[in-house]
Amino acid sequence: MHNSSRRGFMGKAFGAVAGVGAVGSLVAMKKSWDPLPSVKAAGFTTLDMTAYKENELVVEKWRGKPIFVLKQTAEMVKKASANPKDNVRLIKVGDAHFMVCIGLCTHLGCIPGYNPDEESFLCACHGGMYDFTAEVTKAPPPRGLDIPPFKVDGTKLVLGEEGPEYKKMKETGVTL
Amino acid sequence: MAHFTKATSVKDWLNQRLAVEKVEKVMMSEYWIPKNINFLWAMGMVLVITFAMLLVSGIFLLMYYQPNVNLAFDSVNYTIMREVDFGWLWRHVHGVAASVVFLIIYIHMFTGIYYGSYKKGREMIWISGMLLFVAFSAEAFSGYMLPWGQMSYWAGMVITNLFSGGSLHADGLVEWIRGDYVPAQAFLNRFFMLHVLLIPLAIMGLIGLHFGALRIPHVNNQDGEEVDFDAEAKKYLDGDKAGSKVMRFANDFMSKDMMVVGIYLVFFFYLVFFHYDFAMDPVNFDPADGLKTPEHIYPEWYFLWSYEILRPFSTNVGLIAFAFAQVIFVLLPFLDRSPNTVPASRRGIFKYWFWAMLIDMIILTAMGKVPPIEPFGTIGFYAALTFIGLWIALPFITASEKKV
Numbered sequence: 001m002h003n004s005s006r007r008g009f010m011g012k013a014f015g016a017v018a019g020v021g022a023v024g025s026l027v028a029m030k031k032s033w034d035p036l037p038s039v040k041a042a043g044f045t046t047l048d049m050t051a052y053k054e055n056e057l058v059v060e061k062w063r064g065k066p067i068f069v070l071k072q073t074a075e076m077v078k079k080a081s082a083n084p085k086d087n088v089r090l091i092k093v094g095d096a097h098f099m100v101c102i103g104l105c106t107h108l109g110c111i112p113g114y115n116p117d118e119e120s121f122l123c124a125c126h127g128g129m130y131d132f133t134a135e136v137t138k139a140p141p142p143r144g145l146d147i148p149p150f151k152v153d154g155t156k157l158v159l160g161e162e163g164p165e166y167k168k169m170k171e172t173g174v175t176l
Numbered sequence: 177m178a179h180f181t182k183a184t185s186v187k188d189w190l191n192q193r194l195a196v197e198k199v200e201k202v203m204m205s206e207y208w209i210p211k212n213i214n215f216l217w218a219m220g221m222v223l224v225i226t227f228a229m230l231l232v233s234g235i236f237l238l239m240y241y242q243p244n245v246n247l248a249f250d251s252v253n254y255t256i257m258r259e260v261d262f263g264w265l266w267r268h269v270h271g272v273a274a275s276v277v278f279l280i281i282y283i284h285m286f287t288g289i290y291y292g293s294y295k296k297g298r299e300m301i302w303i304s305g306m307l308l309f310v311a312f313s314a315e316a317f318s319g320y321m322l323p324w325g326q327m328s329y330w331a332g333m334v335i336t337n338l339f340s341g342g343s344l345h346a347d348g349l350v351e352w353i354r355g356d357y358v359p360a361q362a363f364l365n366r367f368f369m370l371h372v373l374l375i376p377l378a379i380m381g382l383i384g385l386h387f388g389a390l391r392i393p394h395v396n397n398q399d400g401e402e403v404d405f406d407a408e409a410k411k412y413l414d415g416d417k418a419g420s421k422v423m424r425f426a427n428d429f430m431s432k433d434m435m436v437v438g439i440y441l442v443f444f445f446y447l448v449f450f451h452y453d454f455a456m457d458p459v460n461f462d463p464a465d466g467l468k469t470p471e472h473i474y475p476e477w478y479f480l481w482s483y484e485i486l487r488p489f490s491t492n493v494g495l496i497a498f499a500f501a502q503v504i505f506v507l508l509p510f511l512d513r514s515p516n517t518v519p520a521s522r523r524g525i526f527k528y529w530f531w532a533m534l535i536d537m538i539i540l541t542a543m544g545k546v547p548p549i550e551p552f553g554t555i556g557f558y559a560a561l562t563f564i565g566l567w568i569a570l571p572f573i574t575a576s577e578k579k580v
Binding site: 030033034035036039059061063064065066106107108109110111112113124125126127139140141142176 | 330333334337338342343345351352353354355356357358360362366466467468469470471472473487489490491492494547548549553
């Protein structure tokens with residue numbers, strides 16, 4: 001009896017020590033898998049918005065991800081203003097309107113292709129489609145292409161910084 | 177302390193220290209296998225041999241492979257393929273074996289389903305087998321990342337994105353798995369570690385468990401007959417070898433096993449030498465490019481059926497259907513409510529269930545390969561619904577099965 005209670009105590013004491021160690025090592029293991037600071041500090045990308053041509057898709061790069069920039073034609077702007085879902089997605093820089101978004105399908109992350117004649121995007125992986133403002137028009141993607149954090153700075157656009165236009169989009173649920 | 181005497185032979189010396197004779201009996205000469213079996217019972221040994229070939233070829237590839245995003249592609253396609261003498265052999269053996277091992281796993285699985293080898297005490301054999309299937313799938317996926325071609329990169333992108341859980345938007349989890357916003361150096365390095373160390377360790381442990389799970393219920397036979405292994409073994413050892421229903425694992429059963437393995441190896445090396453291209457996707461001979469998706473992304477053939485269950489639905493429904501397909505096979509011993517352990521051909525409706533499931537999975541596999549256009553999208557959609565429907569129907573049709 002004396003012995004067994006002493007063993008019981010030793011068992012519990014070991015269990016406590018091992019438990020603390022196990023939790024501690026799990027924390028260390030989790031943190032070791034985190035993205036490195038150098039990866040996180042992937043900085044900002046500044047785009048000169050005067051250089052783009054209408055209805056010509058340009059793919060930029062921000063944090064290793066492709067960024068779609070599509071300068072809208074006057075006709076597109078007109079079409080978009082008739083559709084509130086499209087209209088809120090456009091970014092105005094100076095007098096021009098732009099569609100700027102992360103070029104990864106919101107379904108599973110493939111890069112959709114742009115067809116300038118039909119003014120639409122098609123994702124070849126699972127057949128999802130988007131219109132010229134990158135709003136989704138055919139499932140499986142659950143939503144339009146995501147818009148990266150941006151700030152309008154004169155005729156320049158800074159990606160990675162949250163300007164008032166971006167904050168408004170986020171609040172109203174235009175993008176995630 | 178144990179008493180040791182002067183050894184009369186090397187064998188006796190080892191016997192006193194390691195009980196080699198006893199080990200040989202337990203593992204081989206007195207490990208009893210029923211006689212009433214066919215060549216499908218050799219698939220376990222075929223898998224062991226294939227795993228051994230993967231291990232050996234992998235060791236040689238490991239000596240020249242560079243887990244670095246700038247060097248990986250060339251270390252495989254230039255160093256191993258062109259510079260290393262016989263480097264092509266290790267790569268093609270590794271690639272072909274990785275593909276063929278799944279063919280054998282599926283045959284092994286469907287043999288088990290057909291003969292009811294997951295019932296009456298054999299549940300742990302089935303469960304450990306399905307865990308092995310999961311581990312092999314993870315091993316195949318992580319290995320597919322390593323050449324760092326276009327398919328490696330984009331398969332890595334798509335599969336890790338599954339962990340965002342659709343509408344849950346667990347992007348933090350996806351970035352944690354990758355160690356970056358997109359698959360990059362951290363991603364390649366950790367999948368390299370998983371492929372060459374952690375998952376192979378898990379596989380070896382699970383193989384031990386799978387074999388261990390066989391010891392008590394023993395191997396099933398063609399009629400699902402409950403054999404009294406102790407009585408039959410005694411009959412065999414007493415000299416009535418012909419009358420006994422069992423035989424020794426080695427050398428009796430092994431000799432037949434290795435005969436099948438021999439035929440398999442001829443077929444295997446025919447593929448390695450003349451048709452290795454079926455295991456080498458041409459798209460993966462373009463280096464990874466994060467700014468260009470290949471026109472059509474599809475997994476290797478052995479993942480196509482579950483990929484097709486994901487594809488025809490919207491994101492959330494697709495993810496749920498996919499998760500269902502991944503786990504449902506594990507539950508087979510509990511979803512089959514019938515007391516019968518006999519071949520499917522003698523089980524009434526279950527016979528049709530078995531063939532319907534097999535054909536449906538072949539259709540799903542075919543539809544997963546073609547681009548997502550009509551009529552393939554619709555066929556895939558109904559095949560996916562059939563898959564789910566068959567599993568929902570299983571407990572009901574087996575519960576009403578008559579005892580044979």
